[in-house]
Amino acid sequence: xxxxxxxxxxTVIRNRLLQHIMFxxxxxxxxxxxxxxxxxxxxxxxIYTLIFMVCIVPTVYANLLFLIPVFMAKRRFLIxxxxxxxxxxxxxxxxxxxxxVLIDYILPGYYFIAYYDFFDxxxxxxxxxxxxxxxxxxxxWFKLQKIENETTRIQxxxxxxxxxxxxxxxxxxxxxxxxxxxxxxxPDVIMKLSEVLRYMLxxxxxxxxxxxxxxxxxHNIIEIHKxxxxxxxxxxxxxxxxxxxxxxxPLILIPFVENSFKHGKPNSEEKFYVKIELKTDTKHIxxxxxxxxxxxxxxxxGKNKKGIGLENVSKRLKLLYPGKHTLNIEKGPNEFxxxxxxxxxxx
Numbered sequence: 001x002x003x004x005x006x007x008x009x010x011t012v013i014r015n016r017l018l019q020h021i022m023f024x025x026x027x028x029x030x031x032x033x034x035x036x037x038x039x040x041x042x043x044x045x046x047i048y049t050l051i052f053m054v055c056i057v058p059t060v061y062a063n064l065l066f067l068i069p070v071f072m073a074k075r076r077f078l079i080x081x082x083x084x085x086x087x088x089x090x091x092x093x094x095x096x097x098x099x100x101v102l103i104d105y106i107l108p109g110y111y112f113i114a115y116y117d118f119f120d121x122x123x124x125x126x127x128x129x130x131x132x133x134x135x136x137x138x139x140x141w142f143k144l145q146k147i148e149n150e151t152t153r154i155q156x157x158x159x160x161x162x163x164x165x166x167x168x169x170x171x172x173x174x175x176x177x178x179x180x181x182x183x184x185x186x187p188d189v190i191m192k193l194s195e196v197l198r199y200m201l202x203x204x205x206x207x208x209x210x211x212x213x214x215x216x217x218x219h220n221i222i223e224i225h226k227x228x229x230x231x232x233x234x235x236x237x238x239x240x241x242x243x244x245x246x247x248x249x250p251l252i253l254i255p256f257v258e259n260s261f262k263h264g265k266p267n268s269e270e271k272f273y274v275k276i277e278l279k280t281d282t283k284h285i286x287x288x289x290x291x292x293x294x295x296x297x298x299x300x301x302g303k304n305k306k307g308i309g310l311e312n313v314s315k316r317l318k319l320l321y322p323g324k325h326t327l328n329i330e331k332g333p334n335e336f337x338x339x340x341x342x343x344x345x346x347x
Contacts, residue, residue: 059091
């Protein structure tokens, strides 16, 4: 329903002619009831209202088509104010010229006079200028929002598309290592990889997904690395809290897990650990990873370098959870720690 409503609004915003016709038609209905001289509007009232509007239109469009884009949009407010005041004076002068001189030539069969005084016309012009300026600014705001939303969507698609190759590269490296060892577990790892890829290809093109699915994929990732590393790795996965009704943006947690295995690989036969913890409550989702650090690997990658995966997920979090998440990444002498806290979105 919301998307249909947004499309209708977008149609009105795009069709400028329709927008202007609707505005002036509504203005005519309002003015004829204000300017009428009898209990109900008559033909003479309609004619008078149309002429009255003709006096207002030039000033309104001088503001919309020239003063706003040339001066207000460029923040030249002083010049804009001065020129707008001159336009208003010209509009008032045109009103008196129309009803005191020109009307006798345009409609010789009718008798009209400048019924309203200077301040009355100033009030009418000011109201129309204020309304049309606000409408123009609102239209510009809607267009800006659309551009920003489209930009955000493109950025998210680009960042999400980078998650898949990054994960695939790491996992294929694991399978390659198994294949070199001629391990009997290679087919099982390939099957788990296919499940992960199926999830990424067919189930993540949504705004939010059940966290249980994401954790299921994380479990497959853990199993892949367990097979590759065997007893060289100590993995601990802890889940606390109810997860059946918890939803998150897809592919948010996986890069943190992958990072733990990528940068925590052991030196030679030295054992290392990866600890993953998920906690949920009624308001927050807390996810953390801890892994021991391979000091030689740390020297290669740099002390403060996060890596492609963490950089991407950090950007995605800023787009998907603006002001609704905290991400802490700490690198100590022996341990790398990531702590993510998300405010829960309603399912």
